Amino acid sequence: MAIDSDVLVVGGGLAAITAAISASREGADVRLVSHKASTLRQASGLIDALGYVPATEPATPLRDGPPTAGRELDRDEWPDPEGPLADPFEGIERLPETHPYRIVGGDALREGLDLFDELAGDAYRGSHTDRNALVPTFGGSVKPTARYPAAAEAGLASDDRPALIVGFRSLTEYDARAFAGRLEAAGVPFDVAGAEVEFAEAFRADAKVTRLAKALDHDEAIDATPAREALAKAVAPHLHDVVDETGGVDRVERVGFPAFLGDDRGDEVRAELADRLGADVFEIPMGPPSLPGLRLEDRLFDALDAEGVRFETGNPVVGIETESDGRVETVAVDRNGRETPYGADAFVLATGGLVGKGLDSDREGVREPVFDLHVEQPADRYEWFVDDAFGDQPYARFGVRPDERARPVGGDGEAQYPNVFAAGGVVGGADAAREKSASGVSLATGIVAGRQAATEATQ
Amino acid sequence: MTRDTDDETDGTGAQSDESEGRASPGVPTAGRDEQPSISVPDDGEAPEADATTGHGESPAAGDSAERPATDGGVESATGGSESTELDPDAYDPVDVFPGGDLDLRDGADSCYKCTSCDTACPVAEVDDEFPGPKFQGPEQWRLKRKDDHDIDESITSCSNCMRCDDACPSSVPLSQMHNEARGQFVESQMEKLSVEYVRNRILANYHTSARLASVFPRTASFAMNFGPVRWVMEKAMGIPKERDFPEFATETFREWWKARGGAQVENPDKRVAYFHGCYSNYNTPEVGKAMVRVYEHFGYEVMVPPQKCSGTPMFANGMLKDARRHAETNVESLIEAIGEGADVIASCTSCSMSLRQEYPELFDIHGIEDVSEHTYEALEYLRINEDLQGELADARLADEQSFAYHAPCHARNQGLSRQAVETFRDVDGVTMEDVGDSCSGISGTYGWKEEKYEKSMEIGEEMFEHMEDAEGDVGMTECPTCAMQMEHGTGYEIKHPLQLLEETVGA
Numbered sequence: 016m017a018i019d020s021d022v023l024v025v026g027g028g029l030a031a032i033t034a035a036i037s038a039s040r041e042g043a044d045v046r047l048v049s050h051k052a053s054t055l056r057q058a059s060g061l062i063d064a065l066g067y068v069p070a071t072e073p074a075t076p077l078r079d080g081p082p083t084a085g086r087e088l089d090r091d092e093w094p095d096p097e098g099p100l101a102d103p104f105e106g107i108e109r110l111p112e113t114h115p116y117r118i119v120g121g122d123a124l125r126e127g128l129d130l131f132d133e134l135a136g137d138a139y140r141g142s143h144t145d146r147n148a149l150v151p152t153f154g155g156s157v158k159p160t161a162r163y164p165a166a167a168e169a170g171l172a173s174d175d176r177p178a179l180i181v182g183f184r185s186l187t188e189y190d191a192r193a194f195a196g197r198l199e200a201a202g203v204p205f206d207v208a209g210a211e212v213e214f215a216e217a218f219r220a221d222a223k224v225t226r227l228a229k230a231l232d233h234d235e236a237i238d239a240t241p242a243r244e245a246l247a248k249a250v251a252p253h254l255h256d257v258v259d260e261t262g263g264v265d266r267v268e269r270v271g272f273p274a275f276l277g278d279d280r281g282d283e284v285r286a287e288l289a290d291r292l293g294a295d296v297f298e299i300p301m302g303p304p305s306l307p308g309l310r311l312e313d314r315l316f317d318a319l320d321a322e323g324v325r326f327e328t329g330n331p332v333v334g335i336e337t338e339s340d341g342r343v344e345t346v347a348v349d350r351n352g353r354e355t356p357y358g359a360d361a362f363v364l365a366t367g368g369l370v371g372k373g374l375d376s377d378r379e380g381v382r383e384p385v386f387d388l389h390v391e392q393p394a395d396r397y398e399w400f401v402d403d404a405f406g407d408q409p410y411a412r413f414g415v416r417p418d419e420r421a422r423p424v425g426g427d428g429e430a431q432y433p434n435v436f437a438a439g440g441v442v443g444g445a446d447a448a449r450e451k452s453a454s455g456v457s458l459a460t461g462i463v464a465g466r467q468a469a470t471e472a473t474q
Numbered sequence: 475m476t477r478d479t480d481d482e483t484d485g486t487g488a489q490s491d492e493s494e495g496r497a498s499p500g501v502p503t504a505g506r507d508e509q510p511s512i513s514v515p516d517d518g519e520a521p522e523a524d525a526t527t528g529h530g531e532s533p534a535a536g537d538s539a540e541r542p543a544t545d546g547g548v549e550s551a552t553g554g555s556e557s558t559e560l561d562p563d564a565y566d567p568v569d570v571f572p573g574g575d576l577d578l579r580d581g582a583d584s585c586y587k588c589t590s591c592d593t594a595c596p597v598a599e600v601d602d603e604f605p606g607p608k609f610q611g612p613e614q615w616r617l618k619r620k621d622d623h624d625i626d627e628s629i630t631s632c633s634n635c636m637r638c639d640d641a642c643p644s645s646v647p648l649s650q651m652h653n654e655a656r657g658q659f660v661e662s663q664m665e666k667l668s669v670e671y672v673r674n675r676i677l678a679n680y681h682t683s684a685r686l687a688s689v690f691p692r693t694a695s696f697a698m699n700f701g702p703v704r705w706v707m708e709k710a711m712g713i714p715k716e717r718d719f720p721e722f723a724t725e726t727f728r729e730w731w732k733a734r735g736g737a738q739v740e741n742p743d744k745r746v747a748y749f750h751g752c753y754s755n756y757n758t759p760e761v762g763k764a765m766v767r768v769y770e771h772f773g774y775e776v777m778v779p780p781q782k783c784s785g786t787p788m789f790a791n792g793m794l795k796d797a798r799r800h801a802e803t804n805v806e807s808l809i810e811a812i813g814e815g816a817d818v819i820a821s822c823t824s825c826s827m828s829l830r831q832e833y834p835e836l837f838d839i840h841g842i843e844d845v846s847e848h849t850y851e852a853l854e855y856l857r858i859n860e861d862l863q864g865e866l867a868d869a870r871l872a873d874e875q876s877f878a879y880h881a882p883c884h885a886r887n888q889g890l891s892r893q894a895v896e897t898f899r900d901v902d903g904v905t906m907e908d909v910g911d912s913c914s915g916i917s918g919t920y921g922w923k924e925e926k927y928e929k930s931m932e933i934g935e936e937m938f939e940h941m942e943d944a945e946g947d948v949g950m951t952e953c954p955t956c957a958m959q960m961e962h963g964t965g966y967e968i969k970h971p972l973q974l975l976e977e978t979v980g981a
Contacts, residue, residue: 018858048889052641056590218602223592225599233935279936304593313911320908325896329640329889350889351830352847355858372643 019358020046020325021472022465023346025332025385026365026373027053029454030439032315033127033461034363034468035324036134041469047319047326048348048357053312054371059300060274060307061150061167062131062139062458064124065116066159066451067098068106071407093406096449099159102145103455113444115456118417119463127458128161134318138310140168149173153189153273153301155197159451163300164307166281169269170297172198176268177206177257180299181250183215185222188302189273206265210253214246224306227275231284243284247291254292267294274298274306281310332357332385342434343386360472361434363464364388364423365457368414368440368447381413383441388415388423388431390443407446414443421464434471436464576654576836578615584644585612591648594641596883596913597633600932604631607638611651618655625659631926632656633917634790635883636827650835653789660792673711677919678791681783681800684722684756691722714927720757720958727755727762731778741775746855747811747818748778749804751825753954764976765821765852771981772860777816779807784825786884787919789832801837804829808848809841818849821972823952824918826851827884851885851952853893853971862897869978871903876946877969878909880937880960882953883917894950894971901978906950909940914951916959931963938963950974 022038024031027049039045073093100106107116132142139162147159149172157172182191195209217237234241257265277284289296334347345356366373375384381392399410415423415437422430423437438460447453592606617623638648664671687694698719708715754762766776785797808818820826829849833842881891898904915933920926941964949960949968957968
């Protein structure tokens with residue numbers, strides 16, 4: 016006997032959740048199975064759609080042969096990526112034909128973003144326009160993104176109010192002064208200063224962001240001063256640190272913190288700090304694992320629950336059983352050594368890419384381990400990459416190739432299984448890191464895969 | 475790549491005589507500075523430690539003392555049931571560390587320091603002294619390859635909730651590393667006459683105290699919660715006086731089982747062996763009775779094999795030798811039941827977790843893999859093998875009730891955190907609300923230590939708040955110690971999903 020549903024989604028990230036909700040809204044009974052806690056906690060919490068169109072060809076033609084034939088090319092002979100794009104939709108047609116956006120279409124991206132807006136509610140901003148927002152990230156760069164947490168709103172780089180960036184010695188990966196310097200170098204239209212303040216010193220040297228967030232959530236006493244007050248007091252002496260072009264001193268109108276301003280009560284923490292400082296307060300999205308990612312995970316899993324989708328995390332899907340007509344009948348879920356069959360009429364694979372372990376690789380090749388789907392790749396692994404680390408890396412686009420219904424196709428271009436669909440990072444064709452398109456690809460392919468799976472299941 | 479092949483030929487062919495002295499690719503060997511570390515010395519090697527092994531009979535202890543343990547009471551970590559027949563010359567990863575440590579290098583190497591485990595850790599969120607699971611696991615494991623590094627004392631602050639396992643995207647065996655480090659710390663660095671050690675030993679061996687208490691259950695329930703006694707316990711033992719000791723049942727589950735004449739259903743095709751654990755036996759036999767009635771309702775023959783503690787509280791206190799002794803008994807009797815066609819069912823998610831994951835990770839006992847593979851949680855097993863949804867489609871709960879459900883951390887790792895909510899979602903008269911993914915904070919014996927009590931309640935605060943926000947005023951969870959904490963923090967009555975299932979299917 017199998018555990019049955021109309022649609023079974025394998026994965027736990029943004030693509031899987033989008034597919035599950037989209038299938039559920041088509042009337043399907045949906046179950047989501049994820050090996051580990053959601054990878055959303057690894058995410059910055061920014062929802063990017065398309066920020067850049069990177070060049071796939073060098074300015075001067077390559078010598079004949081594999082990609083490596085061009086590896087001696089000077090980096091300067093590659094055109095810079097086009098961007099940052101003001102409008103992600105406008106860039107889609109300049110992407111390669113094998114890009115998921117070209118396959119599922121710009122409308123799918125729009126619908127995916129609409130669904131996200133509905134699920135994220137007032138916790139997110141950016142839905143009022145098609146245009147990208149420019150959000151400073153913790154490395155000091157400015158990222159074009161379609162949606163951003165409300166907590167990051169006051170930090171937009173298009174805002175010209177002077178800003179103070181607050182840092183802490185114990186957060187070694189985040190240097191406020193260097194950050195401010197990089198923003199200035201990037202030519203942001205506002206005056207900015209960075210200051211390292213004493214606050215985190217009350218905690219252990221490698222305190223987790225969750226520890227700091229919890230202390231602010233609960234306004235824990237720090238040396239007899241409530242945490243929020245203590246933090247505001249530490250920042251207050253630096254409110255006039257910003258020096259403008261003429262050497263004049265401005266009082267800052269907004270203050271940026273690393274993203275640890277509370278977890279459950281983030282809005283409350285930000286409001287109190289803003290009140291105490293007399294300036295807007297914003298969070299700067301951090302590297303993984305990040306609180307904005309954790310907060311988004313909580314919100315989206317609540318949405319799954321509200322939608323009636325059943326979900327479980329903790330056990331991997333390790334194999335499949337097919338019927339004689341080539342349809343997948345069940346997948347095997349490994350429960351501590353015993354395989355339990357989970358049956359469905361349609362399946363959505365949303366297990367992530369090489370980083371998310373939805374793709375597996377060794378010296379012999381790159382594989383999709385659950386359904387063993389076709390992953391196109393050069394036979395010689397020296398052709399998987401080029402020397403320029405930031406160049407057009409072939410491996411970055413590895414993944415399953417979908418048809419317009421988001422069904423992975425084999426080497427012959429035909430759908431491999433009539434009832435298997437794919438979404439998110441496991442889908443190849445996008446260089447998400449260079450394009451800044453990871454969330455958008457998950458949303459666009461997720462909504463199509465979910466809808467098509469529901470159609471397939473309820474036919 | 476042709477070049478690679480040539481190298482290999484040179485290494486393994488032409489110079490094969492010297493190959494012993496060379497590092498072979500893919501087969502790590504101990505570096506010059508690496509010393510084997512043994513988590514718990516074999517019983518035979520550490521007679522002075524045996525003086526403190528006062529609790530409980532141990533029929534298997536003599537047996538294990540005669541065999542050399544390769545991993546400190548843990549024997550070989552890889553040999554499986556055939557370990558005694560292994561050819562000593564054959565390749566065995568454990569040989570990498572000749573002293574017999576568990577070879578966790580693979581796991582340590584899989585860690586790319588993403589820190590997901592740290593942000594999932596409920597202790598690191600409240601405790602400034604605790605460096606988090608990443609340090610306790612892979613980092614400490616590497617550190618202790620050097621002989622001048624002790625295990626950091628902070629390992630005793632790990633509550634063994636195992637959330638790090640679920641959070642790790644690389645399947646680093648964090649809890650296994652913690653268990654081993656804790657075992658080593660307790661064995662080699664903890665003062666055996668200290669109040670803390672004795673207190674932990676008593677907490678870990680709840681099985682023993684509960685067995686004694688259940689002889690005079692009413693007296694024990696009274697005495698354990700009597701004010702002056704508790705004051706003394708806190709001062710002398712470090713057991714926080716705020717906590718109420720659980721009541722002991724006047725009739726244990728096993729006494730009930732015997733009195734009713736054992737199984738009422740015989741069915742050689744559908745058999746389950748019930749691992750009731752200590753708590754369902756001594757404190758909440760109604761959970762065990764519900765299990766029996768529900769399973770008999772579905773036509774199962776229930777077996778109740780002899781059993782001891784699953785080991786969960788012993789792992790959490792680094793008492794690996796105690797845990798191993800109990801495991802030997804459990805494996806022996808469960809493997810016998812499995813031989814008779816049964817699967818093993820536990821109603822406590824920590825018991826099922828232990829039998830499934832910790833047993834094969836920490837011990838090499840004949841048949842232990844079989845026990846692991848045949849073990850399920852009670853509701854999980856029915857959901858896999860019976861049409862529970864169909865059965866419950868027309869069911870209704872006579873007296874409407876809303877429940878505030880908390881998923882135990884150990885249920886999470888088994889993929890069970892949502893099963894109760896999903897099972898009862900469509901049952902008439904039942905409203906069940908998931909109170910979120912926070913940890914209850916008690917983590918078995920953790921919250922029973924005076925120095926951890928405040929932290930335990932701080933961790934639990936989010937759950938208490940969510941429970942109070944929820945519509946229901948009856949709590950629900952699979953884990954007995956979570957239930958204690960839920961009751962302690964909210965005053966709610968707490969039920970087990972099996973009890974609700976019993977009521978709804980009319981078993």
